Amino acid sequence: MDLGLKDKVALVAASSQGLGKAVAIGLAREGAKLALCARNGDVLNAAAQQIAKETGAEVITKTVDVTREEEVRHFVDHAVAMLGRIDICVTNAGGPPAKPFDATTTEEWRRAVDLNFMSTLFFAQAVLPRMRAQKWGRFIAITSLTVKQPVDGLILSNSVRAAVAGLVKSLANEYGAHNVLVNNVCPGYTATDRLVELSSTLAKSAGVAPAEIEKRWTAQIPLGRLADPKEFADAVVFLCSERASYITGQSIAIDGGFAKGLL
């Protein structure tokens, strides 16, 4: 299947590692040009060099804090100036800390909103007018399976990511007429550094070994294992592609069957 991604320009946020990097590699393999950003410039540049070397893709990078509106706007402007256009935008950011409600401060709530909601909004503000003008666009928000089914101990993610899902669905309605498709992808338990961090945090608070936490997770997953980041990326790459041209406004879980709801 030709995904029709050759020479499309894709912006992938928080792409120096983990899910963002996996998506970037997936898009590069299909011939897309990449604009990547992350907070840590050294890790980002190493990732960009690796991707360019492995795939031959054209890659530009910029150190960006996605919670800062002006930095996001400047990054998007720079990407357009250097690569000519933006066809695809995949938003992503680190996850908020895992904490019970009574241990979570107001400041942490605000930070979670900035990190996971406002960052998505800033990218939408910067890229959607351009996509509307060119009558082609793919805007994909990476959130979490918590959108499908709240996870104990992740109240910040459970709450704030749901707001992103609301934003995505609304944008899909407003931009559908302009051939700009907006979707939300909900990774489940995927073998990334972030997950290792999460398992050790949860293990510490539960007084068990991290392996025990991982066992508890996989016990709830019909496929009986964690996802490889590449499996997540494959789904995102498809949604970014020409072949996903009638899919918009969806929250699609790539969770091995974890979410127990019917839809």
Place this chain on the structure above:
Amino acid sequence: MPFSLKGKAALVTGSGRGIGRAIAMQLAEYGASVMLNDIDREPLMEAGALIDKAGGAVKAFPGDITNPEFPQKLVDATVNGFGSIDIIVNNAGYTWDNVIQKMSDDQFQAMLDIHVVAPFRILRAASGYIRETAKREIAEGKRVMRKVVNITSVSGVDGIAGQAGYGSGKAAINGLTKVMAKEWGRYNVNVNSVGFGFIETRLVQPLGENTTIQMKGRSIKVGVQQAARDAVATHCPLGRAGTPEEAAGAVLFFCSPLSDYVSGEILIVSGGARS
């Protein structure tokens, strides 16, 4: 800072690396918006990132200026992207050397194509904008100077053995400089050449097995014999090679208001070395 290029839009060909990159960075540093162009995308994106990081206004339009259709697209992208084109630096170039008995037709023609035919097409592509804009400005009683800098070489004015093609192309561009200085004087355009001597770029790296550049799928040997590199110490009055930044300085002068009454000139930047 004796001048500012704020509000000026500049096009610099071959600005991914070497002297072209240094020219683009200096123009941006002095406030110009810069359209970068190079046939090699990777260094071009790097140059763009550097200028962006330094706070400059930059865009990129990669591609091969020897493709006959390309120069008009490049000029249009500059005008559409920045709203004007005020400075053109015809910098893109490379060496493909051989003594005459070993120089193929393709090789000789390639040196003319990149060093004089492409600059000709770029200036012709910009002529519509430049004439119309200048006529309007003059009718409004304004004198707005625009700048063309064509990059030549000591090879084009003094001759260097092994460079029948390169030297001919670099001599021919000076003809274009002289003609356009006369044709475009009435439109307030300064047209000048800057010719380089021994400047540290990949073209004069120490000659070795792997000192090649890739040009349109062809591997072309570049570099200079160590003995010739060493000779700079004695042959050049300043006793050393120049840096890309030093080379760019002379181009910046011709892009600036400091040169508003200089046109049709050839300025050699060689540390004093002439043969």
